[in-house]
Amino acid sequence: MPTALITGITGQDGLYLAELLLEKGYAVHGVIRGQNNPKRELVERLLPDVHLHNGDLTDMSSLLRALRDSDPDEVYNLGAVSFVAYSWENAHLTTDVTAKGVLTMLEAVRLHTGDDPGRVRFYQASSSEMFGKVQETPQHERTLLWPRSPYGVSKVFGHYMTINYRESYGMHASSGILFNHESPRRGPEFVTRKISRAVARISLGLQDELVMGNLDAERDWGFAGDYVEAMWLMLQQPQGDDFVIATGQTHSIRDFLDLAFGHVGIADWTPYVRQDPQFMRPAEVDRLVGDASKAREVLGWKPRVSFPELVALMVDADLEATQQGW
Missing domain, CATH: 3.90.25.10 (UDP-galactose 4-epimerase, domain 1)
Structure with a gap:
């Protein structure tokens, strides 16, 4: 039975991803921030088979404990301060969680895996907001990033840090550049x-x-339930890579x-x-508007809804x- 650890499990994507992984026979663990998190009850009600760990993307020790206790094969880093408008009001908090939190999670995974960096496969939730003031249409994996919000800037940091850890340490680390994806859970x-x-x-x-x-x-709007399948498909590839996920x-x-x-x-x-x-x-x-040609060709993924x-x-x-x- 493979094991997965999800940060941001209380969010829209975390819930859909956990459901998908449970259906595939995974043991699923989630990191949840705050002992009295109001969304904890929601996760426990919808996903009673998920094991929850208290942790925070700004706290390395809590992430190391969650990794030690879950010992995952795959880590999905979905946690972030994800509301774009809020990021102008709280740029420092957005940076601490959405940018530096990626570095903290990557470093925790690196320390956890020791001499076998490829043992845990890592997914980073990148965002189409990184393209911001778009330099070409449609946007693909090689399009210049020009973020237009503190949220977008933070996502660019996390995106490039994921690439850096892949290239520096040989980690199986992938970034999904997801365009807008919605659902009743948004x-x-x-x-x-x-x-x-x-x-x-x-x-x-x-x-x-x-x-x-x-x-x-x-x-470019799609259905979140379709997009989490792309996350999983990325971590089933022989090597980590970056993929635009969009409807086009x-x-x-x-x-x-x-x-x-x-x-x-x-x-x-x-x-x-x-x-x-x-x-x-x-x-x-x-x-x-995204060009998901690479995802179609390499992952065999396409939106359904x-x-x-x-x-x-x-x-x-x-x-x-x-x-x-x-």
């Missing part, structure tokens, strides 16, 4: 879930308006609004949506949750 602070929740509530007469920022930003299609916030409101029978959403400058980014990333299916899935889940009073 946090309500993220724009896609903000929309799906508001649409559900508006359709049920529980909310009057949705306040938004930039409606013209364009993203781009849609605007307006497109998302069209589909979400249309799904509940509202053809014209303009009376319900208001823009507010406070939700605008200080430095906007206007358009992201389409953009309209994803939007419908999220709205339906929030309709059910709202009606049930969750």
Whole structure:
């Protein structure tokens, strides 16, 4: 039975990845920050077979303990301060966790493996936000990185540190440059879930308006459940490498609004949506679209859930949750 250790297991990707690995017969361990973490109950309810370890990406000793106690074959570093807007307000914390936390995890794995650095395979959750002010379209593994937020800058640090540990120490270390991926498990602070929740509530007469920022930003959106499979596939390769994971299609916030409101029978959403400058980014990333040719050719990976299916899935889940009073 292979064993995996996941940081960030309480997040959207961590939950889907843990489910996938359990289905594949893995013993799954998760690092969870804080003794009274409010999301601990969620993990224990959804994934009772997962073994949880208290740990923090800013604390080397706690990561070494988690590695010692789990003795994993694979480590998936998904933990981060992942809300882009928050990163401007807390740039230092974002840097400590999302950037330096990758170094701490890599070094912990290196120390744990000793003279056999390839014994533990390592996955780093890189991000399309690293491309920021895009220098070419679509973006691929060799596209120049130009991040436009403290979050993006932190992800670039972690990305290159993963490459450096692979090249310096012979670690089996891979980075997945994941473009935007969503699901009903996405946090309500993220724009896609903000929309799906508001649409559900508006359709049920529980909310009057949705306040938004930039409606013209364009993203390459996929389903998180599809993307975690790509993470696993990367660590099954003979050597570590970097892969863009994306659908290759781009849609605007307006497109998302069209589909979400249309799904509940509202053809014209303009009376319900208001823009507010406070939700605008200080430095906007206007358009992201990924070229996942390498992932298709090397990993045999491709997305299964389409953009309209994803939007419908999220709205339906929030309709059910709202009606049930969750």
